[in-house]
Amino acid sequence: MLAMSDTTEARSTFGSTYDLRAVGCLTQRDFLLGVESEGLAFTRRVSVCAADDLLSLAPDGAELQRHEASPRGETCLFAWKGRLAYLVRDGNMVDATVAAHSPTAAEDLVRQLEERCASGWGRSRGIAVHTWHGYACRPRVLQGPTWDSVALNYPPAVRAELERVMGLRTLPGANLIIWHGDPGTGKTSAARALLREWSEWCQLHYIHEPRQFLEYRLSSFLEWQGGATSSAPRVCLIEDADDVLTETGQFGREALRELLNVTDGLFGDLGVVFLVTTNLKLSHIHPAVTRAGRCLALTRFRSFTPKESLDWARRHDALAGALTHEHATLGALFALEHGRSAYPAGEPEPEPGGQYL
Numbered sequence: 001m002l003a004m005s006d007t008t009e010a011r012s013t014f015g016s017t018y019d020l021r022a023v024g025c026l027t028q029r030d031f032l033l034g035v036e037s038e039g040l041a042f043t044r045r046v047s048v049c050a051a052d053d054l055l056s057l058a059p060d061g062a063e064l065q066r067h068e069a070s071p072r073g074e075t076c077l078f079a080w081k082g083r084l085a086y087l088v089r090d091g092n093m094v095d096a097t098v099a100a101h102s103p104t105a106a107e108d109l110v111r112q113l114e115e116r117c118a119s120g121w122g123r124s125r126g127i128a129v130h131t132w133h134g135y136a137c138r139p140r141v142l143q144g145p146t147w148d149s150v151a152l153n154y155p156p157a158v159r160a161e162l163e164r165v166m167g168l169r170t171l172p173g174a175n176l177i178i179w180h181g182d183p184g185t186g187k188t189s190a191a192r193a194l195l196r197e198w199s200e201w202c203q204l205h206y207i208h209e210p211r212q213f214l215e216y217r218l219s220s221f222l223e224w225q226g227g228a229t230s231s232a233p234r235v236c237l238i239e240d241a242d243d244v245l246t247e248t249g250q251f252g253r254e255a256l257r258e259l260l261n262v263t264d265g266l267f268g269d270l271g272v273v274f275l276v277t278t279n280l281k282l283s284h285i286h287p288a289v290t291r292a293g294r295c296l297a298l299t300r301f302r303s304f305t306p307k308e309s310l311d312w313a314r315r316h317d318a319l320a321g322a323l324t325h326e327h328a329t330l331g332a333l334f335a336l337e338h339g340r341s342a343y344p345a346g347e348p349e350p351e352p353g354g355q356y357l
Contacts, residue, residue: 024068024073027066027068027075030077031097034065035099038082040100042100042102042105044098045096047093047130048094053074054067054076054087057087057113058076059083059085059109061080062079062080063078064076064077073088075087075088075089082100083100083106084098085113093138093140094117098110126144127141127144128204129195130204130205130206132208132213143192144192144196145193146193147194147196149193150189150190154190155302157302162299165297166197167197171271171273171296172296174263174293175262175263175273176259176273176289176294176295177273177275177276177298178277178278178295178297178298178299180281180282180285180301182279185330186329186331187239194275195235202234205221207238210255211244211255214259222262232271233271235272238276238277240277242278242279244276245276245278247286256286259276263294303329304329304333305327312333316333
């Protein structure tokens with residue numbers, strides 16, 4: 001909560017987020033003056049994806065006070081019944097700051113904005129994901145396949161395990177998912193599909209620099225509200241987390257401890273799921289991670305057998321005759337589908353582990 005009685009503090013706070021030289025400086029000025037004159041002590045902020053223009057996001061009963069637009073984006077100020085809403089649009093991203101006389105009124109306004117953005121966005125436009133990098137969190141739009149469209153890209157045993165996780169709509173208890181396997185076996189594609197399948201009932205987060213996040217930002221993340229829908233479960237994707245799962249060095253140990261505490265320790269009931277991918281073999285992952293009962297899913301992504309490879313190639317009109325190895329990864333099969341050799345001429349099939357595509 002930001003107390004707005006001090007105009008200087010208010011201008012400094014909002015000026016650090018919205019550049020006054022950009023479009024919307026008049027709208028921002030009106031918002032700050034309105035907050036001061038109305039004595040609105042409670043503010044809330046949220047960043048969301050929106051497909052429609054800002055004018056279509058007007059809350060119930062709100063009157064438009066100002067609208068500015070330029071090739072860079074647009075801004076709006078809405079006012080009604082002792083409430084103000086300041087919206088800034090940049091592409092598909094909307095930053096909304098609202099002010100009211102009570103926290104309940106401010107949170108209700110944020111909820112209205114989120115609902116309007118969600119109804120206009122639609123799953124076909126992409127997946128709205130909060131990305132954490134350093135001390136910043138910003139929404140981004142990712143493209144991801146539906147599970148049905150990629151399910152046959154996985155061997156039957158792997159597919160069965162993934163289908164169980166993809167079909168979840170509530171958290172059964174354990175809050176850690178580990179996907180491990182050789183490079184090229186489809187972990188990233190499956191992660192994108194999971195984000196899409198879970199986007200209707202979870203907040204989605206992508207974590208850059210996982211060790212720094214787990215050691216220095218985790219407590220802030222757990223306290224972060226993320227708008228009025230903060231009660232929704234949160235799923236955090238961490239890719240290529242080898243150094244975290246092996247407890248490498250002092251920083252690795254601290255990061256692993258935080259990961260285990262938030263998924264299965266005292267904080268394990270906070271509704272946060274971590275999906276962690278790695279190229280490590282199961283035997284190289286720390287035993288505290290793989291012990292019985294720790295993980296919601298512990299799935300090994302493996303290559304296709306010769307028969308499975310031929311079946312996949314025939315479905316995709318790939319060069320089945322070029323399958324010269326006993327097993328083939330999904331990445332190798334996609335190379336064949338596009339008329340390329342799965343492996344460069346004269347080079348053997350790479351050994352598993354340690355190298356990322």
